Amino acid sequence: MKRFLHILTTLITGLFLTVQLSAQCTPDPACLDTLQPGEYCPQDFPPLLLDLPYDEVITFILALELEYDGTTYTLDSIAVDSVRNIPPGLTYSSSATGYVPDSAYCSQLSGTPTQAGEFPIAFYLEPFVDFGSGPVSLGQFMDDTSVVITVYDPTGIEPRQADQFQVLPVVPNPFSEITRISFYTPYQDRVSLQVYNILGKLMYEETQSASSGEHQFVFNGNELLPGTYFYRVINSRNLYTGKFIKSK
Structure with missing residues (x-):
């Protein structure tokens, strides 16, 4: 068949x-x-x-x-x-x-x-x-x-950019233990999350295979010291950079 x-x-x-x-x-x-x-x-x-x-x-x-x-x-x-x-x-x-x-x-x-x-x-x-x-x-x-x-259901997605890869706001931010980095992809793709400290050292990395739609990384920051961190969300075509704060 x-x-x-x-x-x-x-x-x-x-x-x-x-x-x-x-x-x-x-x-x-x-x-x-x-x-x-x-x-x-x-x-x-x-x-x-x-x-x-x-x-x-x-x-x-x-x-x-x-x-x-x-x-x-x-x-x-x-x-x-x-x-x-x-x-x-x-x-x-x-x-x-x-x-x-x-x-x-x-x-x-x-x-x-x-x-x-x-x-x-x-x-x-x-x-x-x-x-x-x-x-x-x-x-x-x-x-x-x-x-x-x-x-x-386009919760949190910019309707005029529905044909584009989007990274949604980190929730919560600041956070003490768990935070979520959501993203939207209009096509099937492999998407990676990288977390760096302020000195540029890679602290965490995760990759997932995502179908078309909205997905999220559930990030556990228990092992991080309090402070500011930078993150990257990367797919096959784009790289998005943001920051979040780990509280006590």
């Missing part, structure tokens, strides 16, 4: 292609499928935040082959008969209702999410293959494991 799930990936980033037909979106000509495994653009999507307007156009290109029920087929086309469990407040539109390999399509996800949470999307799909006498349906089936849309 790996190649078939890849087809689903290109479809889901088109986000529910038959829910509503629309000519408003245009495929991005810069999105190319050079090795023909299927493609979608952009690779990093702006996150969905509760009660904040969202509008994103996705370009996708269907893969040439699919693996279905243990057999690899050359794909003629694929139809998305229906999609269910769409987050409340959002609508979807597409530039087409049927999809063939090696052609660029687009879809648009827009609206204002009204409910936070995770939404496993159920796709009702019908792939077609051609054995020489015309397209033949492989039958409809339902997939509800490939795509989960998450709508985040």
Whole structure:
């Protein structure tokens, strides 16, 4: 099912292609499928935040082959008969209702999410293959494991910077034992915390793998002497520096 799930990936980033037909979106000509495994653009999507307007156009290109029920087929086309469990407040539109390999399509996800949470999307799909006498349906089936849309409650996050890495205020600061350094990442990444004393000596370091959303480092300063310390929060693209005070 790996190649078939890849087809689903290109479809889901088109986000529910038959829910509503629309000519408003245009495929991005810069999105190319050079090795023909299927493609979608952009690779990093702006996150969905509760009660904040969202509008994103996705370009996708269907893969040439699919693996279905243990057999690899050359794909003629694929139809998305229906999609269910769409987050409340959002609508979807597409530039087409049927999809063939090696052609660029687009879809648009827009609206204002009204409910936070995770939404496993159920796709009702019908792939077609051609054995020489015309397209033949492989039958409809339902997939509800490939795509989960998450709508985040943006507590403490700057809405206008929701597509950027953010480090939130240290709470509490000053602190006597435990403090929390929270951060928000719009994409999956590895994020590190480093703590230095005023002489620049590294006192503590921790790294975590973070999915898209809000996370935190829970820092235990029991072994630190009272005083001022500097910290760095580092991801693959940014470095943020701040300071906190360890009290008695």
